Amino acid sequence: IFKVMIDETLGTEFVSNNEEEPVVLLQKIEINKIALLFSAGWCPPSEKFIEKLTEFYNEVNKESKKFEIIYVSADRDQEQFNEHFAKMPWVAIPFDDTERIERLEDLCEPEMIPKLCFLTRNASEV
Template identity: 50%
Template sequence: MSQKDSNILDLLKGNLVKGDKDFELTDEECIGFYFSAMWCPPCRGFTPKLVSFYNKVKCQGEKFEIIFMSGDFDEETFHEYYAEMPWAALKFDLSSIKDTISEKFNIIGIPNLVIVDKAGNLITTNGRGAVLKQFGETVSLTWT
């Protein structure tokens, strides 16, 4: 089975970190793929809002994880930007997996937040809009 044909969540096995430790998805009900890069001003503006959202839903006990899909040009910049994020990340040197997932969801620009369910089925390609709509309010995992 090619990368393109496999379940997108299967591509992540053994390929994630959280902080400086290896990480595996376990019992998440939904997963966000956060396509972003340090060099992108709109990304730099959205990331703190997403951190706030993420922290609130995690404190509420929601089974939710975000995976940073870096568009940074070098590993040093990736690590500097990722240090601002409390969630998981695809290891920097795995751009082919990022490209496969990006292609699957027709990612054209960044920042972009795609939400899938625990089976990898698409919930929304407008997670960013849903987060911004709820920003500053009581948050929930409502993606419409």
């Protein structure tokens, strides 16, 4: 559990699988509880974890959106990122935004993947 001010840490733009809205701005994410998902398509445990996490995400947000996930990639290239991210219903840090990815890795220290790192906008505990 981290107490972090999200707006100062995450940056402002995220990519989406939604063709109508391929770029999502931070201010459109009105949820206070956010999890960073550190994962990669080359990692078999990540694949299974994402299946279960997607079920949980869809169930929790069924009636109204209560929580958001942001994918932070450890994929080896853009093609692998695209293939892996296509399976996810949430947003992601752009693959080529290495500065932001490194900043988030420094914050959450994902020694192994997959890893979830929980944040709140108002620095309260999740």
